[in-house]
Amino acid sequence: MGLGWFGAPEHNRWLAAETHALLRYARASAVPAGFGWIGADGAVDPNHPVELWITGRMTFCYSLGALMGIPGCRRYADHGVHALSTALRDHDNGGWHSAVHHEVDEQGRGTPVDPQARKEGYQHSFVLLAAATATAADRPGAHELLRDAMAIQDRYWWDERYGLTNESYAADFTDPEDYRGINAAMHTVEAYLATADVTGDVRWLERAVQIIDFAVNLQARGNEWRLPEHYDTAWRPRMDYNRDEPAHPFRPFGATPGHGLEWSRLTVQARGALVARSLPVPDWMLSAAEELFDRARTDGWRVDGGPGFVYTTDFSGSPVVRERMHWVVCEGVSAAAALRQALLDDGRGEIDVELYEHCYRSWLDYAEEYLIEAPGVWTHELDPQGRPSTRTWDGHPDIYHALQMTLMPRLPVWPAMGQALAEGRLDEPASPLPVHAQQPRRRGFFSRG
The missing domain is CATH 1.50.10.10 (Glycosyltransferase)
Structure with a gap:
């Protein structure tokens, strides 16, 4: 059957070109409070606020770009880490707001679209994923963001009784929702796997x-x-x-x-x-x-x-x-x-x-x-x-x-x-050797030679 597409140089070039193009296109989503929703015209749609899940995902994406050494990605990864650390953070109740307006105040804080909006496990999973990936990229502030995101997971989102996750709370982390969803649990799995790898x-x-x-x-x-x-x-x-x-x-x-x-x-x-x-x-x-x-x-x-x-x-x-x-x-x-x-x-x-x-x-x-x-x-x-x-x-x-x-x-x-x-x-x-048998590898894109 032969090699086929997997590993073929020209196919990998196509994948890489699309990687670069996606990261280039999405730069338009950056707004002061994080990353906005890109409309059909390629510009941020002002009718959509800055949502936590999108900012988490975009921070994850640009952290991957930074790790690959794609010029320009570091500043967008850093922008995401800063937004998650400041603009989208709930400085009164802990955790993160689900959505804030595009602009920030003089302290860099965002204004919640609805101060009483519920906090969602789905959205918080992307904070953890972003923080873990930005930590792998060694971006400024990422380690502290990861520490805080892990603490919030431990305190509110992980339910030891069932070995599963909680769904949502009121803004002050009271009134847990009488619903559980597999979608939030799924994205929490992804975030937990990334956290395990970066922290050990x-x-x-x-x-x-x-x-x-x-x-x-x-x-x-x-x-x-x-x-x-x-x-x-x-x-x-x-x-x-x-x-x-x-x-x-x-x-x-x-x-x-x-x-x-x-x-x-x-x-x-x-x-x-x-x-x-x-x-x-x-x-x-x-x-x-x-x-x-x-x-x-x-x-x-x-x-x-x-x-x-x-x-x-x-x-x-x-x-x-x-x-x-x-x-x-x-x-x-x-x-x-x-x-x-x-x-x-x-x-x-x-x-x-x-x-x-x-x-x-x-x-x-x-x-x-x-x-x-x-x-x-x-x-x-x-x-x-x-x-x-x-x-x-x-x-x-x-x-x-x-x-x-x-x-x-x-x-x-x-x-x-x-x-x-x-x-x-x-x-x-090909999967690397088990951890105990591995030789240390250099970090970062310069290790590619």
């Missing part, structure tokens, strides 16, 4: 694996690999949640194939972290990641005669919301790359990875044909006929999923992206 504290990895065990090994496995999204406070599934608002951008009804793909990738990455630390590896992890991938592919991809992945299905696999989200394709490409590499790391042969290589090529071809308007400019949502849609999203809110998609094929499944780049592992996708 295995506690964060253990927490991530606990969440994955519940979501993947229990809930997805128990529902034919269609993962319920919504739960009560005892983490019992609420299968009809938001049936009357099926296209909700964060809490849609039913199963979400894109999240199945994302959980597949995260399961592979957590497994890689356990292997690297010579910790016990549950025997279900790799096969479960493959099952999640296969269910998402068969339920979501071209199932209604049109190109692309449907957004959601019911629990029999029938499409519910048929819009095509760009992030789903991005997560499919990333999951295909991660699974392929994990199988190769385990000594599986070309026959075992052929499906993932086929999906990888097909989904990138789809992205190039339908989603990439110009280098670095992705349409975030399409209708079932492949035309731009704004049913759920408008404009170009962030580059988080697309940027990761351009890097996942070029990196090992472990460590997390920030730490992998800090260790100079770009274009070295």
